[in-house]
Amino acid sequence: MVSVAPIKKLDQLPPDLQTQIEKDVDRLLKKITNAELVNSDQTIRGYGSLKGKIWVSEDFDEPLEDFKDYM
Numbered sequence: 001m002v003s004v005a006p007i008k009k010l011d012q013l014p015p016d017l018q019t020q021i022e023k024d025v026d027r028l029l030k031k032i033t034n035a036e037l038v039n040s041d042q043t044i045r046g047y048g049s050l051k052g053k054i055w056v057s058e059d060f061d062e063p064l065e066d067f068k069d070y071m
Contacts, residue, residue, distance in 0.1 A: 010018060063071060 010021065013021070
């Protein structure tokens with residue numbers, strides 16, 4: 001809950017400063033909203049999180065035909 005004291009202080013400021021403060025508050029709120037969106041899309045990944053998504057061919061360790069002359 002917001003205290004009444006800051007609101008009274010804001011009312012004492014000239015209109016151009018009140019407008020600037022309003023823009024600053026809007027910018028901060030937008031920044032917070034953007035940060036929340038970024039954080040909500042991120043997931044915590046740990047060991048084993050890609051299990052089943054990566055595979056290795058059966059002949060991975062077999063010699064390559066292209067290097068047969070060099071072996």
